[in-house]
Amino acid sequence: MPLTLTLTEGVLPAGQEQLAFTRLSDAMIKWHGWTGNAAITANIVGSIHILPVSQTFSGSQPASVAFVEWKVPAFAFSSREIQSGYIEEATSIIHAMSGGRQPRERIWVNVVHAVDGAWGIGGMALTNAQLAG
Numbered sequence: 001m002p003l004t005l006t007l008t009e010g011v012l013p014a015g016q017e018q019l020a021f022t023r024l025s026d027a028m029i030k031w032h033g034w035t036g037n038a039a040i041t042a043n044i045v046g047s048i049h050i051l052p053v054s055q056t057f058s059g060s061q062p063a064s065v066a067f068v069e070w071k072v073p074a075f076a077f078s079s080r081e082i083q084s085g086y087i088e089e090a091t092s093i094i095h096a097m098s099g100g101r102q103p104r105e106r107i108w109v110n111v112v113h114a115v116d117g118a119w120g121i122g123g124m125a126l127t128n129a130q131l132a133g
Contacts, residue, residue, distance in 0.1 A: 001028075001040075001043055001044055001045070001070060001071065001072045001073070001076065002045050002046045002047070002070070002071045003021065003024060003025060003028070003044065003045075003046035003047075003068070003069070003070055004046055004047055004049065004067070004069045004070075004071075005017070005020060005021050005024065005046065005047070005048045005049070005066075005067070005068055005069075006048075006049040006051065006056075006065075006066070006067040006069070007020075007048070007049070007050055007051070007065070007066050007067075008050075008051055008052070008053050008056040008063070008064040008065050008066070009050050009051065009052050009053065010053075010064065011064050011065075011066050011094070011098050011101075011102045012094070012097050012098055012102075013097075013099070016097055017048045017050065018048070019097070020093060020094065020097050021046065021048055023093050023097075024068055024090055024093060025044045025046075027086060027089045027090060027093065028044070028070065028086060028090075029041065029044070031082045031085050031086045031089070032076060032077075032082060043121065043131075058106050063106060064102060064106060065106050065107075065108070066094045066098075066102055066106065066107040066108070067108050067109075067110075068090050068094070068107070068108070068109040068110075069109075069110050069111075069112065070110075070111045070112065071111075071112045071113075071114060072111060072112070072113060072114065073113065073114055073116070073119055073128045073131050073132075074113045074114070074116060074128055075128055075131075075132055076111070076113075077111045077113075083111075086109070087109045090107075090109045091104055091107045091109060094107045095107060116128045119131055
């Protein structure tokens with residue numbers, strides 16, 4: 001389940017990006033009740049992208065931004081409680097780690113669901129049932 005964390009340079013103190021990624025991942029696992037699930041944990045993957053302010057935008061103008069984007073199977077983020085709880089916590093993580101400098105309204109969290117059967121791991125196209133099992 002890839003997490004893509006995209007930040008404008010300077011949103012977080014230099015060197016804190018990996019910690020933010022870990023905290024965001026741990027929060028996602030917690031909200032889903034997957035703590036201790038080795039199969040799920042092993043498939044939390046992702047990337048961090050740090051871009052100059054000239055390459056990030058809000059209101060079509062250069063601005064410091066933070067994007068937290070998950071790509072997950074349809075069974076993830078399926079309840080309103082998980083959606084609301086995770087988004088609030090993820091926003092708070094970035095806001096707090098920025099020392100309060102990154103405005104909450106310029107922290108976006110979104111989730112993209114993969115088509116059932118199109119989740120590829122190790123060359124195998126897995127269904128939601130295979131992933132959940």
